Amino acid sequence: MPSTSTGTRRRRAVPRLSAAALAAVLALSGCAGGTEIETGGEDDRFISGDGSATVFEAGEREPAPDVTGTTFEGDELALSDYAGEILVLNVWASWCGPCRAEQPVLDEVHAEYGDLGVEFLGVNIKDNETAAVAYTDNKGVLYPSLYDQPGEIPQAFRDTVPPRAIPSTLIIDPDGDIAARVIGPTTYGQLTGLLDPLVVEFDLGDPEDRPRVSEQEGYGEGAEEDGSEAAEDGDEDSGTAEDAGREADDGAADGDS
Numbered sequence: 001m002p003s004t005s006t007g008t009r010r011r012r013a014v015p016r017l018s019a020a021a022l023a024a025v026l027a028l029s030g031c032a033g034g035t036e037i038e039t040g041g042e043d044d045r046f047i048s049g050d051g052s053a054t055v056f057e058a059g060e061r062e063p064a065p066d067v068t069g070t071t072f073e074g075d076e077l078a079l080s081d082y083a084g085e086i087l088v089l090n091v092w093a094s095w096c097g098p099c100r101a102e103q104p105v106l107d108e109v110h111a112e113y114g115d116l117g118v119e120f121l122g123v124n125i126k127d128n129e130t131a132a133v134a135y136t137d138n139k140g141v142l143y144p145s146l147y148d149q150p151g152e153i154p155q156a157f158r159d160t161v162p163p164r165a166i167p168s169t170l171i172i173d174p175d176g177d178i179a180a181r182v183i184g185p186t187t188y189g190q191l192t193g194l195l196d197p198l199v200v201e202f203d204l205g206d207p208e209d210r211p212r213v214s215e216q217e218g219y220g221e222g223a224e225e226d227g228s229e230a231a232e233d234g235d236e237d238s239g240t241a242e243d244a245g246r247e248a249d250d251g252a253a254d255g256d257s
Contacts, residue, residue, distance in 0.1 A: 004226055009070075023131050047162040049184025053194060058201070061177035064170070065156040069123070069146030070100055077121070077146060079172065086118045086179075086198050087172040088191070091165070092136035092145075093127045099167045102185040108213045109191050117174065117204035118195060119143070125151040125166070154215055171195065174202050 043070040056062070068078040079087065085096040090106060092099040110120045122145030124132045129147055137147060146153065161168045161181050171194055180194045196207040 012148045047183075048163045049165050049168065049182075051182060051184035051186060051190070053180060053182045053186070053190055055194065056178060061173065061179055062160070064172045064176055064178050066176075067153045069148055069153060071144045072124075072129070072136070072147055073144070075144070077144065079121075080176070080216075082119055082121070082172070083176060084174050086113075086116075086167075086174060086195065086202070086204070088118065088120045088195075089123060089170040089172060090120065091123045091125060091161075091168045092127060093166055094131045095127065098168050098185040102167060102187075103141070104189060105186060105188050107139070107141065108188060109195070111213050112192075112210045113195060113199070113207075115205065116195075116199045116207060116210060117202070118199070121146065123148050123153045125149065125154060172196065173198055174204075220223045 021128050064079055066078055066080045068076065070076055079089075088106075088109070106120065120143035122136075122141070122143065124145045127147075127149065129149070132145070132147065135141075137249075148154075151163060154161065154165070154168070157163070157170060157178075160178055161170060161183060165183050167185055168190070169182040169186050170178060173179040179198055182190065182194075192207070199205055199207050
């Protein structure tokens with residue numbers, strides 16, 4: 001039975017959402033504050049999460065689908081490219097407040113576990129590509145993301161994670177099997193707690209010997225500024241959502257013509 005708890009490799013048309021409705025909902029509740037966010041019809045709902053984690057033991061893991069995609073830089077990537085490594089697959093969007101809140105956690109763990117056979121790959125869904133690229137540039141994200149505007153990659157994992165859960169994180173072991181999932185924003189303690197047993201299980205090193213970003217000089221500088229930014233995400237996300245919705249409608253209109 002799975003157990004549940006709360007808690008650099010190379011960097012590919014949404015439904016016609018009501019941009020105003022989407023912006024209003026996201027501004028009020030982010031994308032992981034309740035149980036479900038509705039922005040219209042059945043196709044316009046995003047499932048929220050409380051950050052609960054589920055661990056799948058070695059004998060109970062299911063193979064991850066070998067999905068492929070294209071990064072913001074135009075590189076083709078497949079999950080099979082990460083065979084032999086632990087892969088942290090994070091689904092996100094630039095307009096998602098909880099995604100922004102968890103980004104420092106992902107960056108910190110990525111920096112600490114790079115020498116322990118752990119790789120990170122983002123999956124950007126339901127987003128404006130320009131806004132998504134600006135997000136990764138502004139945040140200094142060092143791992144690649146696949147641009148999956150329609151959300152096809154989460155659909156491939158629908159038996160494990162709700163396809164419309166943003167953010168969500170999957171941990172895939174070196175054999176290509178799903179070892180853990182987090183529905184909602186993750187934390188440093190939670191994510192490292194999920195990775196450490198896998199690093200040991202596959203004899204990839206001693207997690208206790210990893211460098212600690214928090215102990216490095218200058219760590220924490222700018223934290224107050226980051227906190228202010230997170231507090232203002234509701235206002236910022238509203239504009240981003242409107243822009244994304246406008247571009248999505250324009251693209252759909254072009255396709256219809």
